[in-house]
Amino acid sequence: MRYHSQSVAYWYFAVAMALFGLQIVFGLLSAAKYLGPDPLLYILPFDVTKVIHTNLLVVWVLTGFMGATYWMVPDESRTELHSVKLAYIQLGLWVLMGVTAVIGYLFRYGTGNKLLEQPLPHKIVIVVVMLMFLYNVVMTIRKSGRFTTTEGVLLLGIAGAAVLYLPALIEHDNYVVSIFYRWWTIHLWVEGVWEMIQGGFLAYLLIRLSGADREVLEKWLYVIVGLVFIAGILGTAHHYYWVGVPSYWLPIGGIFSALEPAALVGMAIYAYSAMRRSGLAHPNTLALHWTLGSAIFTLFGAGLLGLAHTWPSVNKWTHGTLITAMHGHAAFYGAYAMIVLAMITYALPVISPARREQGTAMGYWAFWLQLVGMFGMTLSFATAGIGQVYLERIMGLGYLDAQLKIQVHFLMLIGTASLFALGVALFIIDFFRYAPRFEVVKDADERIPTPAPVRPVRV
Ligand code: HEM
Numbered sequence: 001m002r003y004h005s006q007s008v009a010y011w012y013f014a015v016a017m018a019l020f021g022l023q024i025v026f027g028l029l030s031a032a033k034y035l036g037p038d039p040l041l042y043i044l045p046f047d048v049t050k051v052i053h054t055n056l057l058v059v060w061v062l063t064g065f066m067g068a069t070y071w072m073v074p075d076e077s078r079t080e081l082h083s084v085k086l087a088y089i090q091l092g093l094w095v096l097m098g099v100t101a102v103i104g105y106l107f108r109y110g111t112g113n114k115l116l117e118q119p120l121p122h123k124i125v126i127v128v129v130m131l132m133f134l135y136n137v138v139m140t141i142r143k144s145g146r147f148t149t150t151e152g153v154l155l156l157g158i159a160g161a162a163v164l165y166l167p168a169l170i171e172h173d174n175y176v177v178s179i180f181y182r183w184w185t186i187h188l189w190v191e192g193v194w195e196m197i198q199g200g201f202l203a204y205l206l207i208r209l210s211g212a213d214r215e216v217l218e219k220w221l222y223v224i225v226g227l228v229f230i231a232g233i234l235g236t237a238h239h240y241y242w243v244g245v246p247s248y249w250l251p252i253g254g255i256f257s258a259l260e261p262a263a264l265v266g267m268a269i270y271a272y273s274a275m276r277r278s279g280l281a282h283p284n285t286l287a288l289h290w291t292l293g294s295a296i297f298t299l300f301g302a303g304l305l306g307l308a309h310t311w312p313s314v315n316k317w318t319h320g321t322l323i324t325a326m327h328g329h330a331a332f333y334g335a336y337a338m339i340v341l342a343m344i345t346y347a348l349p350v351i352s353p354a355r356r357e358q359g360t361a362m363g364y365w366a367f368w369l370q371l372v373g374m375f376g377m378t379l380s381f382a383t384a385g386i387g388q389v390y391l392e393r394i395m396g397l398g399y400l401d402a403q404l405k406i407q408v409h410f411l412m413l414i415g416t417a418s419l420f421a422l423g424v425a426l427f428i429i430d431f432f433r434y435a436p437r438f439e440v441v442k443d444a445d446e447r448i449p450t451p452a453p454v455r456p457v458r459v
């Protein structure tokens, strides 16, 4: 690495890995409960395991975002971090918040607001941590005086994520109002500002890995981010169809959210064409797998599978069923898990020089097992969801009667999820089996390959 302070990223990544592992344990527990009988019914019921599963997801992904930012900003701004100490205090507070929140959930201490279950004291710590993080990053950039577009998009995403968490701090007695504002955080995170964060990392990785021209990549980054924003903000209304607000939200939600996949098509083309131009020049091909994989899986999980149920006339049947879980898994994994794993895979050979730069065999197994596993899980949720919608909402069967008839899909879910979990385990083992060395090599980023000559296009 080029700057010693980049070593803080490693500890953020290590925490993210541990929480990722734990998230998967609670995912498997939640899935097993669908098959019953459930010996843990009175100790760890489904609602508790699911809350822990989804909260750990949000926390580990955010930990990964923070670590990756602390890795990327010194590289982009060509300077040491403003305060390494502050970065460690931030990590300590964050871990304390995460661990106590999970323990609290075990004892039913939470707000009950889906994905925003954190109790108020924890929410306040989250805000404090976000402020510390922003301060450290902004001061680093100020000190260096070098501010790239890629960094700008990332920073806007982080600041936006912090600001959009604020509506989550206010409690509403009215359920409709409460749901209305919940989406200002959840939807505007995953279909707005977090996509900027993903876009920032994607541009950074593509510039470093493919050697493609920074100016061209950054110009396209603007276009993609612009598209996400235009469609994503009013697209929030795809969560307003059936929650008790006026019916004009139906066409608004349908039209704008149906435009969102356009930005994701743009992102996938962007990543693929950057890779084509480079001719795979950088030795870290495993990081390139994760990077391209993230852009393409986002198009599949968020774009295609989002579009599949975003139109009101479809959503009136599928709302709140396993079809939502199908899309939620593929989208979250492709966009946010994979981009964090890409940043980690890019940084690891620099942190541990003993590691093969091309990626280890175990690293490739981890990639393909996760990919195949998550694809299978998505199909399992999809087939279960189609059955559920038909039996429950068209044939009028009760919830539990319908569940009994779709058990086979949960067997498929457990099977494919086991492959996925094996892939995660291999990633985590591969992460920890080389000790970090934190050697500062001044020309570390001079590995940026020179782009291959542009091939003439024949029409
Ligand atoms: C990376 C981007 C995305 C992520 C991570 C994501 C994730 C999620 C998650 C976790 C949920 C469940 C939320 C809950 O019920 O609390 C959800 C719901 C939904 N998403 Fe996405 N999503 C993304 C992009 C999209 C896009 C682009 C579309 C449309 C084209 C879309 C359409 C929907 C719809 C319609 C629902 C509501 C489902 C229901 O009525 O139950 N999503 N998404």
Ligand code: HEM
Residues within 6 Å of the ligand: 024, 027, 028, 029, 030, 031, 032, 050, 053, 054, 057, 322, 324, 325, 328, 329, 332, 333, 337, 417, 418, 420, 421
């Ligand atoms: C072994 C792997 C996993 C298993 C077995 C699993 C299983 C489950 C189950 C059974 C649920 C509850 C669905 C319901 O409410 O009916 C769930 C929810 C969820 N999981 Fe996972 N999961 C796994 C990994 C992941 C990963 C890697 C991610 C994201 C990167 C993820 C994201 C989510 C989200 C966002 C929800 C909430 C969806 C919603 O409420 O609609 N899961 N998971």
Ligand SMILES: [Fe+2]
Residues within 6 Å of the ligand: 187, 191, 235, 236, 238, 239
């Ligand atoms: Fe949404």
